[in-house]
Amino acid sequence: MRVFREYCLTFARYNAGQNTQLRAGFAAEPEAKLRQARRGFFGSVFKTANHLLWGDMLRMSRFDGGRAGPRDGSFGDGLWL
Numbered sequence: 001m002r003v004f005r006e007y008c009l010t011f012a013r014y015n016a017g018q019n020t021q022l023r024a025g026f027a028a029e030p031e032a033k034l035r036q037a038r039r040g041f042f043g044s045v046f047k048t049a050n051h052l053l054w055g056d057m058l059r060m061s062r063f064d065g066g067r068a069g070p071r072d073g074s075f076g077d078g079l080w081l
C-alpha cells in the first residue's frame with residue numbers, strides 16, 4: 001500500500017489538534033485529580049495519558065530512529081505532555 005504525503009499531513013494535523021486539546025484539559029485540572037484512582041483501562045487519567053504518549057512516541061520512533069523519549073520505553077512518574 002502506498003501512503004501519500006497528503007494522507008500523512010492530514011493525520012499529523014489531526015494528531016496535533018488532539019494533543020493541543022488534551023494539554024488544555026490537563027492544564028485545567030489539578031495534578032491530584034489527574035492521578036486520582038479511577039475505573040478504566042489504566043487506573044487514572046494520568047496513567048491513561050502516559051499510555052497515549054507512549055504509543056505516540058513508539059510510532060514516532062519509527063520515523064526518527066528512536067531519538068524521542070526514554071530509551072528503556074518507560075516514562076516513570078512524569079507526564080511528558
